[in-house]
Amino acid sequence: MLAKTFAGVLLGLPLSMALVSLAIWLWPHSESVVIPMLVLFFPVWIGIMAATFLFRSGPRAWAWLAAANAGAFAALFLAKHMLPGL
Structure with a gap:
């Protein structure tokens, strides 16, 4: 249970940053x-942190x-280098 919690907190933060950044970059008139x-x-x-408890084990969540x-x-990198943005 603790491994899932740390996975959600430590890996959920950069994942949510990347997803929001990608959404901003791809949105027209961002x-x-x-x-x-x-x-x-x-x-x-918070959604990512909550979803980590759906995994069977901590290593799977990580x-x-x-x-x-x-x-x-990788998608953010490609979007920034292939598509016009801000």
């Missing part, structure tokens, strides 16, 4: 949605969240 998306950051993080972080940051 200047107008920066503040609402930043407010949305905390519910996304593995899936690490893979999700890698995928989200």
